[in-house]
Amino acid sequence: MRRRPSLVRAEMQLEMWEGDYVLPDLLVDQHLTVVQGKRIIELKHLGHANTKGDLVIHLPAERILISGDMAITPVPFAFFSSPRVWIETLDRLAVVDVDTIVPGHGPAQTDQQFVRDLQAMLKLIVEQVDAGLKAGLDVEAMKQSVTLTPPPGSVYAKISAASLDRNFRIPAIESAVREKLEQKP
Numbered sequence: 001m002r003r004r005p006s007l008v009r010a011e012m013q014l015e016m017w018e019g020d021y022v023l024p025d026l027l028v029d030q031h032l033t034v035v036q037g038k039r040i041i042e043l044k045h046l047g048h049a050n051t052k053g054d055l056v057i058h059l060p061a062e063r064i065l066i067s068g069d070m071a072i073t074p075v076p077f078a079f080f081s082s083p084r085v086w087i088e089t090l091d092r093l094a095v096v097d098v099d100t101i102v103p104g105h106g107p108a109q110t111d112q113q114f115v116r117d118l119q120a121m122l123k124l125i126v127e128q129v130d131a132g133l134k135a136g137l138d139v140e141a142m143k144q145s146v147t148l149t150p151p152p153g154s155v156y157a158k159i160s161a162a163s164l165d166r167n168f169r170i171p172a173i174e175s176a177v178r179e180k181l182e183q184k185p
Contacts, residue, residue, distance in 0.1 A: 028043050028045060028055060029045065030044070030045050031043070031044050031045070039059070039061065040059070040060055040061060041057060041058075041059060042057070042058040042059075042060065043055050043056075043057055043058075044056050044057075044058060046070070046089050046092040046093055047085055047086075047088060047089035047092060048082040048085040048086065048089060049069070049070040049071075049081065049082070049085070049086040049089045049090070050069040050070060050072075050077070050078065050079075050080075050081045050086065051069065051080060051081070052082065054068055054069060054070045054089070055068060056068060056070060056093065056096075058096060058098070063097070063098045063099040063100065064098055064099070064100045064101075064102060065093075065096050065098040065100070065101050065102070066101075066102045066104075067093065067101050067102065067103050067104060068103075068104040069104040069105070070086075070089065070090070070093060070104070071090065071093060071101065071103055071114065071115050071118055072103040072104050072105040072106055073103050073105070073106035073107065073109060073114055073155045073156070074106050074155055074156070074158060074159050075105075075106075075156075075159050075163050075164065075167050075168070076118055076121070076156065076164075076167070076168045077167040077168055077171065078122075078167070078168050078171040078172035078175055079167075079171045079175075080171075080175065081171065081172065081175045082175065082179055083122050083125060083126050083172050083175055083176045083179060084126055084176070084179055084180075085179075086122055087119055087122050087123055087126065090115055090116075090118065090119040090122075091119075093115055094112060094115050094116065094119075098112075101114075101115070109155070113154070114154065114155045114156070117150060117151045117154040117155070117156055118156070120151055121148060121150060121151075121156065121168070121172075122172065124148060125146060125148060125169065125172045125173060125176055126176050128142070128145070128146040128147070129142055129146060129173055129176040129177055129180065130176075130180065132145060132146065133177065133180055139173065139174060139177045142173050142177065143170055143173055146169065146173050148164065148165075148168070148169045150164070
């Protein structure tokens, strides 16, 4: 028996909330440098992305950046995100001078084009959502009309359309609508 996509998605969201939560004993507002032996570890808040608390870890000597869920492969997800701000945050991520980005999920990336590809997909969704809102569409109508095709050659072009739809397009539409409606006039 095949389960409905909405049920599968609801189960996935519930699973994300399960587990033990450990509260932090040190908060990072914008930047924190930790020195461990000879290694310098920089924790940076570049802005909101997939979540409001996204941090990246930069190892400058090793030229490595760990992006967490800010930029992931092979399937991005946008549950509870801030797409408009995420686009700007990815600008700040893209200029960090590194050779390797380790996403929160998926294999390490040595070609940073995947960051720009993710940004392009977010821009496409936001533009269509804004046009839909201007035309008076509700979120359900936009889920039917907003289209998304990953850039040609992108790591995101290799994933199934169903997975991209379920984990990125639909949640990004919902988040972009919420984000726009919450903006002050």
